[in-house]
Amino acid sequence: MKQQIKTYTWLLMAVFCLGTFLSSQALALTCKVTPGKIPISLGYHGTKVTINGEGLNTEDVIIQIYSPPSEEHLKYKGKAGGIFWMKLGTMVFENVPKVYLVYSTKDTHELLSPETCEELSIGFDSLKKKAVIKSKLKNLDRDKWLKEFMKFKKVEHLYLEQSGIVTVDPATHTYRVEIDWPFEAPPGEYIVEVFAIKDGKVMDKAQAKIRDERVGIEELLSHMAFEKPAVYGIIAIVVAIIAGFGVGMVFKGGGGH
């Protein structure tokens, strides 16, 4: 009898643990990106991308999309001889993503402390701290050039920070945002990270991926330009000559001369 009670107790405990586990699984934060693959075809001019998910137990969310950190080789401008503005040399920005987009319910500074942002690599301040600049420029002003770098990337629509754009529904524990995916974003794989925020802390997080890739004629031409450059060059010349002479013939036929 004693043995039976012991067995039932263990069974009850196991059922309780399983129930707790399953309920926690049902409430886990999810992240879904639609479309997950963006085809870059001939008429491509960017697209709308929806990011949504369930299991949100907070009222605030930060979503960041980024490409893996890499190097950016840029030219810096300055005054030559104290008179003329021109490109003076190369500046290499290391450990920076080519694309970095941040969307949130509120300003990230309101939601998280600078320390937490840095720890979790969230926001532009954290990105600036991790960036490395290499240049032959004497007395390099790191803050000035990082500011210029951010400005440059924002003008190219590759860096963006937008708050108040993500909507949260506490009743259904869901969140949603629709973004304009920039056509300037180069083909590749991007990471989408979602952070559920409460009282200045990250309560939960989820991750997904998004990929934009060239398809059809875009893929064919890009492949040829890099893999068979001589053939590509000859085709470019032949197409131009035929087009030039062709239009010349048409104009003659039409009585242009």
Add this chain to the structure above:
Amino acid sequence: MYVYLPIALTSVSLWLVVGLGLLVGLLSGLFGVGGGFLMTPLLMMIGIPPTVAAATDANQIVAASASGTLAHWRLGNVDFKMGLLLLVGGFTGGALGVHVIKVLRATGGADFLIKMTYVIMLGVVGTFMFFESLNALKKQKAAASMSEAELKAAEDKKKEKAKKKGMLSSLPFQVHFEKSGVTHSAILPIGLGIFVGVLAAIMGVGGGFLMVPVMIYLLRMPMHVVVGTSLFQIMFTCVEVTFLQSYQNHTVDIILAILLLAGSTIGAQVGTTLGKKLHGDQLKILLAMIVLGVTVKMILGLVLEPSLLLAHGGGH
């Protein structure tokens, strides 16, 4: 309607690019210039990376100049003999110029030299052409009011002046260029071709706007033959540049080139037809004004602080 460019990695309005091609093609047909000095900055303004803009521009110039050459050849306006000699010089000068740039890039003085060469050459050529054409137009008005005897006396004076230019005629390898109606030593067009080739390579352009004044003022070729012959030699120069840029730098965007040439080939034909209706000096004064406009824009770009202190590599 938008089109995604596989090498430039950006999306552009189809009509905007075709329109740009049409505009530059029109200038090409009118003046015999490739239009590189206008097209590359215009492409950069619509978001094309500088290296892709310069290389693709050369590709579309092949089409525009082929179309223009054909139109001028039909009109009997291409001096093939002169064109070939200039081409030999141009190729040699281009190779020399590329080497000069390589050496300067290593020492860090290339960008300064490129910018200054651009501004000085454009400024000098534009100013000279403007005043020369203005004087010619004034002289025509004066000639219209002269009597026949006065006209004959003026022409005799001109001929005597031409005879006195004996230094160039004493050079060896004298060749008569039937189409242009001039006799020069073969050394002269080859030498001038080298000079323009070096400058064109340093400035990263086809050199049409330099070659045209050289043909008019130094080789004394008639304006209608200058345009056709210039287009003929530009076509070959740009074929070479297109191949090298595709092979070495992978910077030719064939879709962008097709859109541009769709506009520029038609523009070149329209320009040629329009050119026949305009007087040579009117054409020269128009080109001079365009060249001076580009010069002023470049000077402002050099003096005023840019809104962005970082930029992609390449371009002007």
